[in-house]
Amino acid sequence: MDTIFALASAQGKAGVAVIRLSGPLAHPAAAALSGAALPSRGMRVRSLYGKDGSRLDDGVVLTFQAPASFTGEDVAELQIHGSTAAVNAVMRCLADMDGLRLADPGEFTRRALENGKMDLTQVEGLADLIDAETEAQRKQAQIILAGELGNLAERWRRDLIRAASLLEAVIDFADEEVPTDVTPEVRQLITDVIADLHREAEGVRIAERIRTGFEVAIVGLPNAGKSTLLNALAGREAAITSEYAGTTRDVIEVRMDLEGLPVTLLDTAGLRETDDHVESLGIERAKKRAEAADLRVFLTDDPKELGVQLLEGDIQVLPKSDLRNSSDEGISGKTGQGVDRLISNISRVLGNRTTTHGIATRERHRIALITARDALSAAIAVLESGPDLYDIAAEELRTAIRALEALVGRIGVEDLLDEIFSSFCLGK
Known part of the structure; x- marks a missing residue:
């Protein structure tokens, strides 16, 4: 070599x-x-x-x-x-x-x-650690790098091998009297693994957001103060502001660290009816990005006038509080009123969502977990039909085991390796 x-x-x-x-x-x-x-x-x-x-x-x-x-x-x-x-x-x-x-x-x-010093999930954790910008990203990457996902996968794999061996024993001695009914133990082993796989698969979306960043869209009518608010949140002139409606034509992105969480703030075009073709394209793009965002901040007195659905967890604030007689709940990017409160609210909402994240952090992980879970669900269904179909149940268990081995890079991931390692620097 x-x-x-x-x-x-x-x-x-x-x-x-x-x-x-x-x-x-x-x-x-x-x-x-x-x-x-x-x-x-x-x-x-x-x-x-x-x-x-x-x-x-x-x-x-x-x-x-x-x-x-x-x-x-x-x-x-x-x-x-x-x-x-x-x-x-x-x-x-x-x-x-x-x-x-x-x-x-x-x-x-x-x-x-x-050389067996790391599994594939640890390699991905190392890549995430090198790219980590926030405390939440660092902590998450360290968990993966320490091998916790690989350890989980190995524990599941051992349980499934135990279940498969019990079924194989019944198959091998089909013509003889088997002293013990293995079905209850096999069922329990499979059921426990299914529960773990389901929990981890459900937590991938939030874990992936911690790794790649949450998107928070600021939406409102033209001249609602969206760009001024973005500049106040960013602490710099990230967006052009003016008294003319329609100044913002495209989505402007600012990357921030909010209480350890990676957040990309999106300043979108003011939502209104317009005959200006370029502005209408910006408005359409703004609506799509807002709908796809993890969280929306509505700068408006009435969210219904914006044509974007207010979802659970979204934040509504009254714009331009500096021009109102009295508005303790309002916000002004110009004077800074309410900005700290908005940052705290965004951090609180996103922080609450991260409590549901698991160890798995990538779509590749989710697919492997779901593949294993579905195979085990099929095995349970076949298991209830009795010993005559144990060979089919055992094959479903082997499918699940192969999915877990692919998760940690033991099999079937050669086509992924070039892509994964291309993101590393030369010294890594």
Whole structure:
């Protein structure tokens, strides 16, 4: 197998840069740079030299022996000064060594998967952790990275293998007297797993929103103060404001962190009847985005006049409270009145929804869970028909087991791997 290397820290000037190597030549390559032998596992402060004996930099060399490393292979890490020149000099020397090549995106993590150091859900958790922008995203990614979804899948798999083995025993000894009726135990094992699978599948939508972000649409009539409110929430001039109706023609998006939750605020075109073709396109797009959003903030005295349905959890506030005689419940992006209260209300509504999320976070997970659940429901139905159909029930159990194995990447996911690892940086 090739020995790969890459910069594992961020590009650009920094105090320290980390260059990672993995493969059979990782330790010899690091030793060649440092001019002396290295321990199979340990840390040494060394000067690094080029082929011509010129000094490249001083740094710390860490070595890890297979299989006790991130990738499961021999690994070396060079922690050097984080100047662009120093990093480039060391990387050039590594590239000139026989048997070494620059890693592909995500190749270190892919090797960890192939060597059994991680399952596929943990790989996805690592990708989510790298992309995490909010505290809720960090916590969720850490749960997946710690292997909790994989542990659940393994527990379900063990229970289903136990159930299948009981059925297979009855099938194998069909001509003999079986001393115990296995149906109650098999039924209980399957029923318990179905309940778990259903709960996790139902929680995927909210978990996925934590991972990708909630959408909150601000809707109202033209000149209701939507863009001014968006700017107040964002703390910057994200949207153009004016006294002219129809200024906002397209949906403007602002990404925010609201009490640890990732939220994208949508400033939409004012909803009204218009003969302006371009504005009408913006209004139609605004309605579609508002209807698809997780939460809508209605800036209006009467939501019915907007043509967008007010759903449970949506928030209605009276616009432009600065122009009203008395409006404790109103809001004004211009003066800031009610803005903090609106942020708290949005955070509360979305926070309440996150209490129903499960561990599974992706549509791929949901499909695998539902496939397993449906196969188990079919197995229960067949089980009630008696031992003559146990072979069909056992096959349904095997279908469910295969779905769980696909969930953690044991089988049937080769076509997904290139897509998954393409989102990783070179050093991961």
